[in-house]
Amino acid sequence: MREKILKAIEKNSRIDLKELAIMLGEDEIKVVNEIAAMEAEGIICGYHTLIDWDKTDIEKVSALIEVRVTPQRGQGFDSIAERIYKYPEVNSVYLISGGYDLLVSLEGKTLKEVSKFVSDKLSTLDTVLSTATHFILKKYKDHGSILDKKIVDERLKMTP
Amino acid sequence: MRNPLSDKIVEIKPSGIRKFFDIVSEMKDAISLGVGEPDFDTPWHIRDEGIYSLEKGKTFYTSNAGLKELRQEICNYYYRKQGVSYNPITETLVTVGGSEGIDMCLRSMLNPGEEVIIPTPCYVSYEPCTVMAGGVPVILPLKNENQFRLTAEELESAITDKTKILILAFPNNPTGAIMDKEDLEAIAEVIIKHDIFVLSDEIYSELTYSEKPHVSICSLPGMRERTIVINGFSKAYAMTGWRLGYALGPAEIIKQMTKLHQFAIMCAPTTSQYAAVEAIKNGDEDVAEMREAYNQRRRYLMHEFEEMGLPCFEPFGAFYVFPCIKEFGMTSEEFALKFLEDEKVAVVPGTAFGDCGEGFLRISYAYSIDDLKVAIGRLKNFVEKLREAK
Numbered sequence: 001m002r003e004k005i006l007k008a009i010e011k012n013s014r015i016d017l018k019e020l021a022i023m024l025g026e027d028e029i030k031v032v033n034e035i036a037a038m039e040a041e042g043i044i045c046g047y048h049t050l051i052d053w054d055k056t057d058i059e060k061v062s063a064l065i066e067v068r069v070t071p072q073r074g075q076g077f078d079s080i081a082e083r084i085y086k087y088p089e090v091n092s093v094y095l096i097s098g099g100y101d102l103l104v105s106l107e108g109k110t111l112k113e114v115s116k117f118v119s120d121k122l123s124t125l126d127t128v129l130s131t132a133t134h135f136i137l138k139k140y141k142d143h144g145s146i147l148d149k150k151i152v153d154e155r156l157k158m159t160p
Numbered sequence: 161m162r163n164p165l166s167d168k169i170v171e172i173k174p175s176g177i178r179k180f181f182d183i184v185s186e187m188k189d190a191i192s193l194g195v196g197e198p199d200f201d202t203p204w205h206i207r208d209e210g211i212y213s214l215e216k217g218k219t220f221y222t223s224n225a226g227l228k229e230l231r232q233e234i235c236n237y238y239y240r241k242q243g244v245s246y247n248p249i250t251e252t253l254v255t256v257g258g259s260e261g262i263d264m265c266l267r268s269m270l271n272p273g274e275e276v277i278i279p280t281p282c283y284v285s286y287e288p289c290t291v292m293a294g295g296v297p298v299i300l301p302l303k304n305e306n307q308f309r310l311t312a313e314e315l316e317s318a319i320t321d322k323t324k325i326l327i328l329a330f331p332n333n334p335t336g337a338i339m340d341k342e343d344l345e346a347i348a349e350v351i352i353k354h355d356i357f358v359l360s361d362e363i364y365s366e367l368t369y370s371e372k373p374h375v376s377i378c379s380l381p382g383m384r385e386r387t388i389v390i391n392g393f394s395k396a397y398a399m400t401g402w403r404l405g406y407a408l409g410p411a412e413i414i415k416q417m418t419k420l421h422q423f424a425i426m427c428a429p430t431t432s433q434y435a436a437v438e439a440i441k442n443g444d445e446d447v448a449e450m451r452e453a454y455n456q457r458r459r460y461l462m463h464e465f466e467e468m469g470l471p472c473f474e475p476f477g478a479f480y481v482f483p484c485i486k487e488f489g490m491t492s493e494e495f496a497l498k499f500l501e502d503e504k505v506a507v508v509p510g511t512a513f514g515d516c517g518e519g520f521l522r523i524s525y526a527y528s529i530d531d532l533k534v535a536i537g538r539l540k541n542f543v544e545k546l547r548e549a550k
Contacts (some may be wrong), residue, residue, distance in 0.1 A: 004452070022463045023456035023529070158181040158194035158506060160284045160333075160513075 001026060005034055006043075010041045011144070013047040052139070062091070062107045063114050066132040067122065068101040078102060080127045089117060100132070111135065176512035180496065184506040191535050192506040196333060198398035198451075198479070199526045206397060206439045209282045213434035220430060224422040225414075226254025226406070227354070227433045233440045237406035238389070241365075242379040250279040250411040253418050254428045254436075258363045258392040258405035260421070262287045265359050265388050265407060268416040270328070274324040279310045279513025281334050281482075283361070286327050301516030304484060306321045307473045308337035312346040319350070323331035325357045328377060331364035331477020334513045336458075336521035338368055338477040342377045344521050348380045358387045363405070365476040366447050369455045374477075378408070385410055393432075395478075396447050397439040404431035455480050457525040457532055464536045468543050482510065486519040488546050496521060502545075503538040 004024050008015060016037070021129035038044045053060045069080050078093050084104055085093040093107045106121070108114040118133050139147055161549045177194075184190055201207075225231060231248035239245045246252055255261040262285060268277065272294040278286045279300045290297040300318045302308045315326065328347075330339040339347075351358060358377055365374040378387040392405025403426075407417060423425075461481050472483035485495050492509035500506050507523075510517025524530060 008456075019460070023460050025459050153199070155182070155195050156198070156199060157184045157190070157192040158177055158508065159196040160175060160177050 001030070001034060001036065002043075005031060005039070009044075009047075044128065045128065050141075050143050050145055054139070054147075059109055060107055061109065061111050061114050062105065062136045063118075064134045064136065065104040065118060065122065066096075066134075067068060067102040067104055068100045068129040068131075069125075069127045070129060071101075072127060078115070080125070083125060084122065087117070163391070168291070172199045174290060175284045175499050176291075177508060179282065180500075180506065180512070183376050183497075183500065185498070187504065187506075190500060190504045190506050191531065191538075193525075193527065193532075194506045194508045194522045195524050195526055195534050197400040197526060198395060198450065199528060200398040200450055202397060202399050202402070202435070203439075203443065206399070206435050206446075208445060209371065209438035210402075210431045210435035213431055218430055218434060222254075222427045222430050222433055224427050225249075225252065225418050226428055227430075227437065230254055230433050230440075231406075234408070237440050238378075238408060241373070242376045243319060244376070244379050244384060245367075246408045247411070251408055253407045253414050253421060254433060255392075255405045255407055255421065256425055257394060257403045258361060258390050259285055260425070261405050261407040261417075262286065262361065262388040263292075264417040264420050264424075265409075265413070266290055266293040266295060266376075268413060268420055269293075269325060269357065269388075271324075273322060274318060275325070276325045276327060277315070277318045277323060278327050278354075279314075279329075281308070281332075281510055281517040281520070282327070282329050282513055283333050284513065286329075295324070298323070299455065299514065299516075301514065302335075302337075304473060307319055307475075308335040309339050309343050310347055311343075312350050315347050315350050319354050319356070320544050323354065323356050325359055326351060327359045327361065329361040329363075331368055331374065333364065333478050334480050334508065334510065334517065335482040335520075336475025336478045337473075338370065338374070338475075340370075340372070341380075344377045344380060348377060348383050351386065352382050356386070358383070359390060360387050361390045363390065363392050364395050364478040365391060367451055367454060367479060368477045369451070369458060370476040373498055388413055393436050397436075397443050398446075398450065399432070399435070400427070400440065402435060404428055404432040404436050410527060454525060457529055458526075460529065460532065461523070461525055461536065462541070468540050470539075470543060478523055481523050481525065482520050483523065484520055488521060488543075492518055492521060499539070499542055503534045503542050505538050505542075 008020055017032055018028050021031040071077050072079055074082055081093050084090060089106050089108055094103045096103045118131055123131050168334045170336045184192055231252040234252055235248045266289050270293040273296060275296045276290040277298045277300050279302050287297045295367050298318055300314060302310060360377050362376055368374045378389050388407055388409035390407055393399040430435055462474055470483045472481055475481055492511045496507050496509040508522040510520030
């Protein structure tokens, strides 16, 4: 049941739980309890909203930054990752296999603000060896959703 | 000028769905629950294979019976699902949708005057195809109280010494009914006793929602040699527009079907065949995902019908529900028309699938849950108004 609940709320966290229970053929109370349990266990970490900021008049710039670091004895990458993710402008931090170590995504109001963060805060950390900043020019698909999708039902209206 | 037309063809009634289609097409703002095809797009990796085959210039005919690789995969699939092995060379034919398979099968098997038992309500093409093949359709109405399954007694009652073929279409369009293994065993006995054949249209076989997956009658003892399985890619992989189906059956029948198929259309579309190889090899997960989505909508609809007190047996297959509207004292067509006029929602009257569909509606759940919610809200409204008026 957990997988089915997660799949459903991953797509739509605002789904009515009574309705979800009907659709899964489960008892509503069971579904509610299961979700509460998964929240307590940290499986469900939050309920976010997917926003296409480009469609608003609010200016936002996002960037992906490749960071190469020196892992620290006894702590590996964890403590440096923690230093980075504590900055509120940082959206996500992943440890990555391949040519660099951490992939940091961040959001700022302007290009300048993001650049400033990288040059002032990120690059100056002792363990950071180098950074490469990639500004995002356009988001096509995010969290499994196509942002500009127009849904038109082109099927014939009635078929046998 | 002399009559340019064939009397036989002219006499065939147009599909009952046609009339509604014309009305609905005129109404721009109508929501439809009348569609008999998946709302999903063909999964991307399958479309991608089709595109790739075009890029590689695979634009030639395939052999009449279809790409060998595809036929092999079809046989693997039936072995995997039903434990029945078919020979990809002599017992497999790739067709232009399941529909062509039905036509080819009936034309290859029927002599003038031989009877075909057609349990109804059912898909619209069996009866005209039987007539065009020179056979005589014997309509066998199924019952709501049996959940629209075919029973051995019903079958027995329809058999005469002219009976040649039984058409078995489960999971069923329009009722959503399925036949379990036990149900099939009961009728298989009658089929073998009377030495008749079965055209088993299993186009919805991947879309079942009970504990056990679909059982094909070809997997029962003594049935493989008297069954022609018709299946395809349309419903399972959301590939309706690719027009690709197949037939599996005894070599002597497939041989004649292949001959006819060769003269009628050469071969199924090549691009579609390449895409289908990918679908049948690597499409299980997509099917599972779509099946789950359909099942969730099905449960939602059943719950809503219960809430509004609209009787509907629980269907465990395809993507249709078949609620009963007899309490309103209207024919299916009257109900559907008024519903369309008043609430702008199109459903298909049960009678489009045979006279015994009178008093029922076919509602398709090949729609997003949000669309369904709007439509069902209107149905609720409509039903309440009708009840108040009484």
